[in-house]
Amino acid sequence: MQGNKRGRVLTGIRPTGRLHLGHYVGALKQWIPLQDDYECFFLIADVQALTTHAGNRELIERSVREVVLDFMAVGLDGSRDNVYFVLQSAVPALTELTTYLSMVTPQTWIDSNPTIKDELKTRRTDVTVGFMTYPVSQAADITLFSGDPKTHPGESILVPVGEDQIPHLKSTNDIVNAFHRMYGPVVLMQCAPKVSNIGRLVGTDGQGKMSKSMDNVIELADLTEAVRKKVQGMFTDPKRIRADIPGDTEDNPVFIYHRAFNPNANEVAELTKLYQEGRVGDVEVKARLFAALEMFLAPIRERRHEAEKLHIEGDLLAVGNARARRIGKLTIERVREAMGLNYPNLFNE
Numbered sequence: 373m374q375g376n377k378r379g380r381v382l383t384g385i386r387p388t389g390r391l392h393l394g395h396y397v398g399a400l401k402q403w404i405p406l407q408d409d410y411e412c413f414f415l416i417a418d419v420q421a422l423t424t425h426a427g428n429r430e431l432i433e434r435s436v437r438e439v440v441l442d443f444m445a446v447g448l449d450g451s452r453d454n455v456y457f458v459l460q461s462a463v464p465a466l467t468e469l470t471t472y473l474s475m476v477t478p479q480t481w482i483d484s485n486p487t488i489k490d491e492l493k494t495r496r497t498d499v500t501v502g503f504m505t506y507p508v509s510q511a512a513d514i515t516l517f518s519g520d521p522k523t524h525p526g527e528s529i530l531v532p533v534g535e536d537q538i539p540h541l542k543s544t545n546d547i548v549n550a551f552h553r554m555y556g557p558v559v560l561m562q563c564a565p566k567v568s569n570i571g572r573l574v575g576t577d578g579q580g581k582m583s584k585s586m587d588n589v590i591e592l593a594d595l596t597e598a599v600r601k602k603v604q605g606m607f608t609d610p611k612r613i614r615a616d617i618p619g620d621t622e623d624n625p626v627f628i629y630h631r632a633f634n635p636n637a638n639e640v641a642e643l644t645k646l647y648q649e650g651r652v653g654d655v656e657v658k659a660r661l662f663a664a665l666e667m668f669l670a671p672i673r674e675r676r677h678e679a680e681k682l683h684i685e686g687d688l689l690a691v692g693n694a695r696a697r698r699i700g701k702l703t704i705e706r707v708r709e710a711m712g713l714n715y716p717n718l719f720n721e
């Protein structure tokens with residue numbers, strides 16, 4: 373049953389650390405309003421995390437909890453009856469479906485996947501089979517949540533993601549089509565990508581996107597003093613050596629953050645004008661940004677504090693995992709039936 377909500381949303385994130393402002397702008401912010409209209413599944417992709425962080429047990433284990441807290445903190449609410457937090461490793465059907473889908477996925481689709489190609493360029497460790505097949509695993513993450521196409525014909529699964537995930541969603545639909553060409557009638561749903569148009573947030577150093585490995589992040593869980601220090605240390609317009617010469621506000625990270633996080637549009641407009649005219653210093657502009665970020669983070673900290681009182685596994689993940697396993701069982705049954713792998717008698721203990 374999908375309740376009276378319109379359809380399903382599935383999206384995911386790898387638990388490889390606490391979430392930061394970049395995750396908020398690029399992903400989480402777009403997910404929040406979907407909770408009002410859809411049955412939402414937010415996947416904590418701990419198995420996929422092993423494609424980049426195998427052997428880093430502690431980090432992944434700790435990050436599962438941190439990500440759940442970050443989710444709750446920004447207003448994704450796994451305690452609502454249409455919103456589920458799902459831990460990938462707790463749903464074995466995902467692994468099973470990955471294997472089945474891999475049988476209809478040509479290797480060339482993986483080799484030509486632009487995101488995979490990009491990631492291969494920067495990999496320091498050996499490339500594993502698990503890494504190379506993660507687009508198939510991601511197709512399973514999505515399509516496991518297919519409702520029954522017989523009762524929901526033409527319906528798709530909405531997947532809100534950043535731009536870099538688009539090749540994986542295209543692959544997902546290609547795989548679904550390949551599956552149906554070989555094993556029709558239709559048993560899986562297509563996915564519909566929803567790309568965030570806000571894109572990536574630059575790091576505090578202005579050097580590239582905000583990312584832990586660049587040490588240029590402000591985490592959602594950062595406390596006041598950490599935020600103050602990070603804002604004070606932010607890069608601004610490198611060509612502006614004195615406060616009384618005109619400065620750039622377009623590519624200036626301090627102004628990018630003002631535009632992203634300062635709710636006071638008048639203040640932002642005023643500061644922008646003054647800065648371009650060389651009439652306000654970096655110190656002042658940063659002090660105002662710090663104040664704005666503190667206001668933005670206040671309710672996030674408050675909700676995180678409340679969420680810390682919850683039993684993450686028992687109250688949130690257990691409910692989401694159970695729902696996912698129930699849906700997964702139905703999907704796997706349809707898939708096995710289609711593939712001629714349905715031997716119900718053999719499952720009796």
Ligand code: TRP
Binds near residue numbers: 382417420513514531
């Ligand atoms: N690959 C995504 C990322 O790195 C995480 C992810 C896993 C995902 N499974 C997914 C995203 C399914 C969308 C749908 O951020």
